[in-house]
Amino acid sequence: xxxxxxxxxxxxxxxxxxxxxxxxxxxxxxxxxxxxxxxxxxxxxxxxxxxxxxxxxxxxxxxxxxxxxxxxxxxxxxxxxxxxxxxxxxxxxxxxxxxxxxxxxxxxxxxxxxxxxxxxxxxxxxxxxxxxxxxxxxxxxxxxxxxxxxxxxxxxxxxxxxxxxxxxxxxxxxxxxxxxxxxxxxxxxxxxxxxxxxxxxxxxxxxxxxxxxxxxxxxxxxxxxxxxxxxxxxxxxxxxxxxxxxxxxxxxxxxxxxxxxxxxxxxxxxxxxxx
Numbered sequence: 140x141x142x143x144x145x146x147x148x149x150x151x152x153x154x155x156x157x158x159x160x161x162x163x164x165x166x167x168x169x170x171x172x173x174x175x176x177x178x179x180x181x182x183x184x185x186x187x188x189x190x191x192x193x194x195x196x197x198x199x200x201x202x203x204x205x206x207x208x209x210x211x212x213x214x215x216x217x218x219x220x221x222x223x224x225x226x227x228x229x230x231x232x233x234x235x236x237x238x239x240x241x242x243x244x245x246x247x248x249x250x251x252x253x254x255x256x257x258x259x260x261x262x263x264x265x266x267x268x269x270x271x272x273x274x275x276x277x278x279x280x281x282x283x284x285x286x287x288x289x290x291x292x293x294x295x296x297x298x299x300x301x302x303x304x305x306x307x308x309x310x311x312x313x314x315x316x317x318x319x320x321x322x323x324x325x326x327x328x329x330x331x332x333x334x335x336x337x338x339x340x341x342x343x344x345x346x347x348x349x350x351x352x353x354x355x356x357x358x359x360x361x362x363x364x365x366x367x368x369x370x371x372x373x374x375x376x377x378x379x380x381x382x383x384x385x386x387x388x389x390x391x392x393x394x395x396x397x398x399x400x401x402x403x404x405x406x407x408x409x410x411x412x413x414x
Contacts, residue, residue, distance in 0.1 A: 149181070149192070149252060153222075157194055157254055160217060160225055168215055170198040171408045173230065173260045177252035184251075184329035185305050185350055189222065189357050194254060195247050196227030197264075199408050205231070230404055234397045237264070240271035240390075242280040249327045263400055269324075272390045275383070277325065278317050282379045285310035289372055293364070301349065301359040304368050305329075311375040312336060318378060342367060 179193030213229040248265045292303035
C-alpha cells in the first residue's frame with residue numbers, strides 16, 4: 140500500500156530523541172518553536188531504512204531580544220549527530236524569505252510529518268505564504284533542483300544509481316503539477332503528487348515497485364538509464380524553461396501584514412506570556 144508507505148509514522152525512539160533535542164533548543168536559546176517538521180525524503184515519501192531525519196523549524200525569541208543594536212544570529216544549527224540533521228530559522232528571517240517568496244518555507248509549512256506545532260501560528264504563516272506570488276519562484280526552484288540532479292547523476296551516465304531518479308523525478312513532477320494545476324497547492328509528498336497527475340499505469344506500477352524496494356533497502360543498486368523516466372524529466376524541464384521567460388507577475392505588497400504577524404507572534408512570547 141503506497142499510501143500507507145508514504146505516511147509511515149516516525150518510530151517512537153527517533154521521535155523521542157528529536158523531541159528531546161527540540162526541548163533543549165527552546166531551553167538553551169530561550170526561544171519558542173512555532174513549528175518543527177520533517178523536510179527530507181521521509182516527508183517526501185521515499186525514505187530508505189537509513190535515511191536522515193531532516194528536522195527544520197521556525198522559532199521566536201522574546202521581544203527584548205529583537206530590541207538590540209547588535210546584529211544577532213538568525214539561525215540555530217545543531218551539529219549533525221548520527222542520522223539527526225536539525226536546524227531552523229528565526230521568525231523574522233522566515234518572514235523575510237517568505238515574502239520573496241521562498242518555496243522552501245512553503246514546503247516546510249506543508250510537510251506531512253510534524254514534530255511540534257503551534258497550529259494557529261502555522262495557519263497564519265501558510266495563509267500569508269499563499270498570498271505571495273509563489274508560483275513562478277516555485278517553478279524556478281524545482282527546475283533548478285531537477286536540472287542539478289539530472290545533470291550530476293543521470294544525463295551523461297550509461298549506468299546510474301537508481302535511487303537518484305527519485306531526486307530528479309520529484310522536482311520534475313512538481314513542475315508538471317504547477318503546469319497542470321495552477322490554482323492548487325503543490326503537495327510535498329510524492330504519493331500525493333503522483334495521485335494528482337494521472338501518470339500512465341505502467342509508469343505508476345514501476346514507481347510502486349521502486350518505492351517498495353527503496354523502503355526495504357539502503358541501496359537500489361545501479362542500472363541502465365530508464366528511457367521513460369529520462370523522457371518525462373527532460374520534457375518537464377524543457378516545458379518549464381520555455382514557460383519561465385517573460386514578465387513575472389507583480390508581487391503583492393504584504394509587508395504590513397507580515398509586520399503585524401511578526402509583532403503578534405513575538406508579543407505572545409513576552410515574559411509571563413505563552414511559553
